Amino acid sequence: MQPTSPNAFRPARRSVLLALGGAALAGCGVPAAYVAPGDRAGADLSSSDHRLTWANWPLYIDVDDEDETKRPTLDAFEERTGISVEYVEEINDNDEFFGKISPALMNHQRTDRDLIVISDWMCARFVRLGWVQEMDRSRQPHVTRYLDPLLREPAFDPGRRFTVPWQSGITGIAYNKRRLGREIRQVSDLWADDLKGRVTLLSGLDEAFALLMQGNGVDITRWTADDFHTVCEQVERQVKSGHIRRFTGNDYIKDLSTGDVLACQAYSGDVIQLQADNPDIEFVVPEEGAELWSESLMIPNLARHKTNAERLIDYYYEPEVAAELAAWVNYVCPVPAAQDVLASAKDEETAALAEDPLIFPDAAMRERLVIARDITADERVEFAKKWNGIVGL
Structure with missing residues (x-):
């Protein structure tokens, strides 16, 4: 579970706002781009088509030290559920990715992605424009139970109805x-x-x-x-x-x-x-x-495998799974219950991560952490x- 210094090579995810082009469109909330709630859901094929496509950032999931083609937590999900996951490391910049998928979303077309991970300030634009679907929490008991209280009420998505933190x-x-x-x-x-x-x-x-x-x-x-x-x-x-x-x-x-x-x-x-x-x-x-910020999971409009995606999200909120992921990526874990799992690890270096306040902030630090109001469209x-x-x- 010990990481091999992934952050040393990982591109910036909280990226620079280099241009106003795509941002201006999302920020201004162009009326034609907004999708009403009734037009967001597509036919969910999850019950008969056991797969999903997940777009994420490079080096943002655990990898087997002996075989870089293996992702232990994701492989375990596939084996447990029979759901095949096409995991695509295609997000290198929030605005670049916005430009890649926004034409489909604003034109009420599928993106061919069931799950995406982007920074919360960009998530705010997607939520504002109605480009992502509300999740069914009845299918996500672990998210309901274990999501860090500090992360539950961002201004752009009260109650986290449309977003779930991947890492913070x-x-x-x-x-x-x-x-x-x-x-x-x-x-x-x-x-x-x-x-x-x-x-x-x-x-x-x-x-x-x-x-x-x-x-x-x-x-x-x-x-x-x-x-x-x-x-x-x-x-x-x-x-x-x-x-x-x-x-x-x-x-x-x-x-x-x-x-x-x-x-x-x-x-x-x-x-x-x-x-x-x-x-x-x-x-x-x-x-x-x-x-305190997050990069969050969202299900784009018209995704064909929504239920499968919701199931995958909930899997990563099981404390044992969250602990394994946290030990590799070394960001603030959105599942505080994972701390006890790491603390009980037999490997001393892994167990020591449970005491790192930059992965599990202590009580004094938590009192000083705040989620900022996002910058509005206007x-x-x-x-x-x-x-x-x-x-x-």
Whole structure:
């Protein structure tokens, strides 16, 4: 169950908003693109056609160390249920994938995918446009029972009717404690004089804004346009003064590893892998709080194997299965009950993962984790233009 450092090679999933093209369409909620509830379901062939197609990101599922063609948890599902899963690692960027399947969805056509995994901020667009189907929780008793309470009520999908977290994570601050010579506890610590030119922020609007607002004491579940513009003004000042070295995707990992950067916005899953090679790297959830995010499973409109997909989702919420997956991917596990499963593992390294707060946040950390309100359709184009102008995209 021990991973072979998948995060070191995984492309950024909380990706940069590089262009306004596809995003503008989804963000503006073009009336013709909206699909009414009665037009979302297709003929479900699950009872007679025992298969499904699942689109996911690269290196985002457990793989057998001896045979990379085998995925132990998925193989076990197929053997148990007789359902054949075509697992396609085709998602490398949220906006790119949006552009790939949006023509079919807006034109009321099948995508030929029964299950997809995308970041929650992009899930919000799909839910808003009516492009995904409500799940039948009567078929998902494990999701109902074991889904982390912190993840149950995102603003874009109250009650998680249309989405179920695949894996979760935290956007916080990573820093090299030995090189810096002190602790970082607050977002404002990034702006200390001894960090001038040695700080990076995430370049994607959806990735960066929440933590910076939290540094200003903002409740990110109900942030306002004024809160956003205040952050932009602050960041712009830090750019002009030379304090911010640059804006990054997941390439902050290299800067932090080499020492070119001493502190940066970072994702919890990446830092677990960095710490394996460099114990001087620390990850902090600031005193003001940090953003808890997910990449979530959704069933697109007109999917032909909805029941099979719902069954697969529920399988991954069995604590034993969730534990096996968590031990490989090293992100925040959306099934807290998996912690006890890992703790009882005979392998010491595997059992130690149960005590890692970046996989199973402890009570003190959980109190500071919040799911941000998503950027609305009316806000997106204006805010993206403003942010991208500062970042240089």
